[in-house]
Amino acid sequence: MSGAIYRQSTRRRLLAAGVFALLALLPPVLQAFGQEFYISFAARVLIFALAATSLNFIVGFGGMVAFGHAAFFGAGAYTVAVLMESGVASAAIAWPAAIVVAAVLALGIGFVSLRTRGVYFIMITLAFAQMIYYLAISMKTWGGDDGLSLAVRSTFGPLDLKNDATFYWVTLACLGLCLCLLDRITHARFGRVLQAIRENESRMEGLGYPVLGYKLLCFVIGAAMAGLAGALIANHGQLASPNLLQWTQSGTLLVMVIVGGVGALYGGAVGAVVLLLVEEVLAHYTTHWHAALGLILLLVVFRAPKGIAAWVHGLFARAEKHE
Amino acid sequence: MTQLILEQALNGLQFGLMLFLLAAGLTLVFGIMDMINLAHGSLYMVGAYLAAAVAAASGSFVIGVLAAVAGTMAVGALLELAVLRRLYTRDHLSQVLATFALILIANEAVRAIWGDQPVMLNAPEALSGPVEIAGFSYPAFRLLIIAVGVLVALALYIAVAKTRVGMWVRAGASNREMTEALGINVKRLFTLVFAVGAGLCALAGAMLGPLLAVQVGMGESILILAFVVIVIGGIGSIRGALVGSLLVGVVDTLGRALLPWLLRSFLPGEVAAHLGPALAAILIYVLMAAILFWKPAGLFPARG
Numbered sequence: 231m232s233g234a235i236y237r238q239s240t241r242r243r244l245l246a247a248g249v250f251a252l253l254a255l256l257p258p259v260l261q262a263f264g265q266e267f268y269i270s271f272a273a274r275v276l277i278f279a280l281a282a283t284s285l286n287f288i289v290g291f292g293g294m295v296a297f298g299h300a301a302f303f304g305a306g307a308y309t310v311a312v313l314m315e316s317g318v319a320s321a322a323i324a325w326p327a328a329i330v331v332a333a334v335l336a337l338g339i340g341f342v343s344l345r346t347r348g349v350y351f352i353m354i355t356l357a358f359a360q361m362i363y364y365l366a367i368s369m370k371t372w373g374g375d376d377g378l379s380l381a382v383r384s385t386f387g388p389l390d391l392k393n394d395a396t397f398y399w400v401t402l403a404c405l406g407l408c409l410c411l412l413d414r415i416t417h418a419r420f421g422r423v424l425q426a427i428r429e430n431e432s433r434m435e436g437l438g439y440p441v442l443g444y445k446l447l448c449f450v451i452g453a454a455m456a457g458l459a460g461a462l463i464a465n466h467g468q469l470a471s472p473n474l475l476q477w478t479q480s481g482t483l484l485v486m487v488i489v490g491g492v493g494a495l496y497g498g499a500v501g502a503v504v505l506l507l508v509e510e511v512l513a514h515y516t517t518h519w520h521a522a523l524g525l526i527l528l529l530v531v532f533r534a535p536k537g538i539a540a541w542v543h544g545l546f547a548r549a550e551k552h553e
Numbered sequence: 554m555t556q557l558i559l560e561q562a563l564n565g566l567q568f569g570l571m572l573f574l575l576a577a578g579l580t581l582v583f584g585i586m587d588m589i590n591l592a593h594g595s596l597y598m599v600g601a602y603l604a605a606a607v608a609a610a611s612g613s614f615v616i617g618v619l620a621a622v623a624g625t626m627a628v629g630a631l632l633e634l635a636v637l638r639r640l641y642t643r644d645h646l647s648q649v650l651a652t653f654a655l656i657l658i659a660n661e662a663v664r665a666i667w668g669d670q671p672v673m674l675n676a677p678e679a680l681s682g683p684v685e686i687a688g689f690s691y692p693a694f695r696l697l698i699i700a701v702g703v704l705v706a707l708a709l710y711i712a713v714a715k716t717r718v719g720m721w722v723r724a725g726a727s728n729r730e731m732t733e734a735l736g737i738n739v740k741r742l743f744t745l746v747f748a749v750g751a752g753l754c755a756l757a758g759a760m761l762g763p764l765l766a767v768q769v770g771m772g773e774s775i776l777i778l779a780f781v782v783i784v785i786g787g788i789g790s791i792r793g794a795l796v797g798s799l800l801v802g803v804v805d806t807l808g809r810a811l812l813p814w815l816l817r818s819f820l821p822g823e824v825a826a827h828l829g830p831a832l833a834a835i836l837i838y839v840l841m842a843a844i845l846f847w848k849p850a851g852l853f854p855a856r857g
Contacts, residue, residue: 289646295645295646342842342846345845345846345849346845346849347849348645349583349589349645349784349788350784350845350849350850350851352589352645353780353781353784353841353845354784354841354842354845356777356780357781357838357841357842357845358838358842360777360835360838361835361838361839361842364831364834364835364838365831365835368827368830368831368834369827369831370827477777478773481591481649481653484646484649484650485649485650485653488646488647488649488650489650492646518661518664518665520657520658520660520661521657521658521661521662521665523654523657524654524655524656524657524658524661525654525658526654527650527651527653527654527657528636528651528654528655530650531640531643531647531650531651531654532639532651535643535647
């Protein structure tokens with residue numbers, strides 16, 4: 231039995247490695263077809279995949295429906311922009327700083343918010359995110375409503391991030407590392423306990439686990455990864471925009487997670503890719519693409535209630551049963 | 554100074570009462586069906602647009618408001634029967650996704666019909682000037698909003714607290730299964746509640762239309778405030794919604810008017826000018842976080 235499970239997860243990891251190899255080949259392929267513009271678009275998709283993945287860790291594995299993830303995403307972006315403004319352009323300093331700022335922020339917000347449950351947790355995380363949003367747009371030194379633009383992209387050792395293909399590969403590496411890390415975490419003891427807490431919190435409390443600590447750490451890890459995604463998005467558009475902090479951003483990330491599959495490791499990434507691709511394609515055909523997107527989302531709710539990842543999972547499980 | 558404080562307090566009261574119209578429907582939907590409806594703000598937008606269109610066509614603000622309320626109630630009932638009804642048994646995440654989709658569709662529909670530009674909705678001519686009360690002047694239209702808000706709040710209180718249907722609604726909010734077991738058709742009751750909630754949204758949209766801009770996206774910004782209100786008040790509680798609305802309306806309005814001035818008295822001007830607006834904008838969120846910290850289920854929890 232355990233052998234079968236081992237074989238399964240090995241196969242899935244191989245598959246994931248294959249997908250990443252294919253993704254790494256994307257820039258030269260696009261260049262060959264003269265579609266360089268789409269390299270930058272692909273990088274944006276990967277960044278949102280990372281942000282949605284980090285939220286999915288909190289929502290899907292920690293069982294906490296957080297509606298303020300934009301706060302951490304935006305905090306990462308603003309950290310990089312503010313550091314750039316004061317002359318620190320090195321990614322080696324700025325990006326870890328973005329991660330730390332998002333994590334510290336999450337520590338404080340999580341500590342207060344985790345006192346509440348369910349809907350109240352949704353609303354209190356939203357409240358904190360809104361506070362940070364309003365704080366950011368009222369800071370004249372941070373550009374107010376216009377946001378803070380970056381003069382250049384971060385310097386990254388010998389790599390030249392100004393090159394879109396290089397930036398794409400760095401982003402892909404960040405996403406890959408984070409996914410590997412989350413894969414390890416969810417299969418380790420910490421991740422098991424976390425998922426048990428999601429299933430039955432009072433029982434785990436009764437068994438003597440420090441439930442609050444586990445949930446807080448999960449919240450902080452997710453936020454830290456969102457901080458990294460924020461650092462990337464600031465570099466991508468060379469702008470830390472207040473839009474990144476707005477509640478609609480939290481909503482979009484949550485929608486990506488739900489579309490992709492709550493609690494599936496790749497759910498966030500799948501959702502981000504699907505949503506942004508569908509947006510891009512629809513926008514090509516009609517100016518009223520928002521309505522079309524809305525209809526598609528309704529279709530997902532009623533036809534694929536557990537998200538795309540679960541649906542694909544189901545296909546896999548059926549295929550493996552046939553063997 | 555007293556003039557300013559009094560005026561801002563009245564503005565806060567007026568804004569709070571309009572928030573209450575939105576929050577009342579939202580809190581009942583939330584309380585009875587345990588359903589997160591992000592599209593509630595869209596009904597407010599639809600109401601404002603309908604009011605503007607009918608008022609422009611008929612030349613009468615009153616006809617515009619009445620048509621908006623009736624039209625939006627119909628839209629709400631239709632929405633409930635066609636889409637939302639299927640979501641009650643689903644988890645919160647599915648509800649968020651589905652109603653988020655409804656926002657996208659509603660915004661696009663409004664944009665397709667009325668275009669991107671904000672639409673004008675004018676207050677009735679007779680009420681455009683100020684009135685004198687006890688030696689200070691206040692816009693007549695805002696006074697009308699306060700009067701309408703108080704009347705509707707009172708009517709809603711009587712309907713919920715004193716009538717049989719209201720009793721069912723309260724029973725449904727505190728324990729839905731038990732109410733169903735007692736033979737009340739909660740499903741049909743809920744379609745009614747939803748339609749009334751939509752009508753109240755439209756009323757708020759139509760009354761606030763002349764003060765705020767009637768434009769696509771107007772629903773989203775006020776939706777968040779309405780959620781803040783019902784969370785502060787306690788989900789499912791009409792009384793909580795009223796207290797929460799007034800609290801949020803007054804704190805937000807007074808904070809914006811007085812905080813910068815207060816800060817200036819003990820901080821250097823430069824810092825106060827930066828800090829004032831920021832603090833004022835986050836004041837209600839601080840209030841909400843503080844209330845949830847000490848009372849994690851809001852001020853008046855409906856479920857005991």
